[in-house]
Amino acid sequence: MNSGSKAWDVTVEVMNQCAGSCTGCTLSLEERRHGEAVVGLGEFETAMKHLARHGNQHGMVFRPVLVYGDMPLMPHAMLKGYLDACARNELPIGVTLTLASEGLDEHYAESVQMILGHGDVVLDMTIDPFRLTAKEPYALRVQSALASNGHNHVQVLLSEVMINRMVPEELAAQLESVIGDHPVSIVFTPTQVNLLRRQYQFDVNEAIRYAREFYATRPWHEAHYRREMKRLTCAHGDYASFVGQAFHIGRGLDLYATIFTPFGDLILDGRNGMAPVGNLCDDALEGLPRAPRLLSLQARNAGWLRHDTYGCGTCEHYEVCSFHGVGIANKLYSGHDSKHGTCYGPRAFTNEEAAVV
Numbered sequence: 001m002n003s004g005s006k007a008w009d010v011t012v013e014v015m016n017q018c019a020g021s022c023t024g025c026t027l028s029l030e031e032r033r034h035g036e037a038v039v040g041l042g043e044f045e046t047a048m049k050h051l052a053r054h055g056n057q058h059g060m061v062f063r064p065v066l067v068y069g070d071m072p073l074m075p076h077a078m079l080k081g082y083l084d085a086c087a088r089n090e091l092p093i094g095v096t097l098t099l100a101s102e103g104l105d106e107h108y109a110e111s112v113q114m115i116l117g118h119g120d121v122v123l124d125m126t127i128d129p130f131r132l133t134a135k136e137p138y139a140l141r142v143q144s145a146l147a148s149n150g151h152n153h154v155q156v157l158l159s160e161v162m163i164n165r166m167v168p169e170e171l172a173a174q175l176e177s178v179i180g181d182h183p184v185s186i187v188f189t190p191t192q193v194n195l196l197r198r199q200y201q202f203d204v205n206e207a208i209r210y211a212r213e214f215y216a217t218r219p220w221h222e223a224h225y226r227r228e229m230k231r232l233t234c235a236h237g238d239y240a241s242f243v244g245q246a247f248h249i250g251r252g253l254d255l256y257a258t259i260f261t262p263f264g265d266l267i268l269d270g271r272n273g274m275a276p277v278g279n280l281c282d283d284a285l286e287g288l289p290r291a292p293r294l295l296s297l298q299a300r301n302a303g304w305l306r307h308d309t310y311g312c313g314t315c316e317h318y319e320v321c322s323f324h325g326v327g328i329a330n331k332l333y334s335g336h337d338s339k340h341g342t343c344y345g346p347r348a349f350t351n352e353e354a355a356v357v
């Protein structure tokens with residue numbers, strides 16, 4: 001995942017608290033209730049030093065993206081600690097936010113001001129369309145935060161509830177009334193944990209149909225979708241080299257692999273039944289593309305793409321799916337999509353027949 005032409009996004013699990021209720025969320029309800037740090041300030045500072053040093057050695061810029069919760073919700077001193085650590089190490093910053101708590105407008109306004117005061121910042125906002133319809137202060141907070149920053153990623157998480165209760169045109173109109181012509185991504189990356197809890201049904205064909213229809217509703221969404229697909233269909237090596245540039249840092253500074261798909265990014269942590277591929281200590285980033293667990297994951301990715309369930313062997317996207325780890329995504333969802341039978345790669349979006357049951 002790359003946030004633009006210059007910086008490589010590295011997600012860091014800092015804090016999970018969020019008052020949102022999106023059913024497509026990576027987090028469980030229980031996780032969303034807790035405001036304590038997952039990667040604390042001391043560890044975070046260490047992580048930033050490693051990212052800065054590794055980036056400098058390789059002529060790359062990493063952008064730490066603080067995930068998964070609603071970051072502006074945290075106490076200001078704590079938030080400042082994380083932001084300052086990025087600034088001290090001269091790293092750009094990404095911040096996930098939902099602004100979903102009511103009665104905290106002043107707190108939120110101060111947090112957003114503090115975040116934007118730290119220079120090169122991407123606001124990574126998840127919007128809950130149902131909340132947008134029901135609560136005016138929420139819509140104003142979302143509108144104001146996005147209007148105050150020039151570089152934002154905005155997403156709506158797709159779920160069974162979304163698909164059944166709001167048609168794409170209604171969603172597009174709702175979003176347009178609040179954030180105008182800001183492009184929005186439709187994300188559909190349920191974790192194994194949430195799927196096993198039956199938080200929602202998995203129907204990838206419905207998700208594709210919904211996303212395609214949504215992107216076609218407005219020219220700015222269509223243009224955004226085309227840009228994303230162009231970015232997605234570039235490959236520059238093997239899967240281990242992709243993860244060497246786009247990884248996740250979790251509790252105890254464990255390093256996890258990620259996957260890049262047209263449905264959004266997937267993080268291969270415990271929520272997807274995956275173990276860390278390393279731990280962030282001296283030289284860990286240098287050695288990451290050769291880490292035994294990552295090489296094993298790379299071999300499994302290649303193996304799963306060779307399983308000819310979806311016709312990967314003759315597919316024009318084989319190389320990019322190899323690079324971005326889409327074979328692993330296919331395997332992760334295989335127990336859930338057997339009735340629907342489409343892959344998790346670009347072909348699902350680009351080939352009309354691929355999405356037909």
Ligand code: SF4
Pocket residue numbers: 305310311312313315316317318319321326327330343344345346347348
């Ligand atoms: S787009 Fe789908 S069919 Fe093509 S290589 Fe990727 S996973 Fe396989």
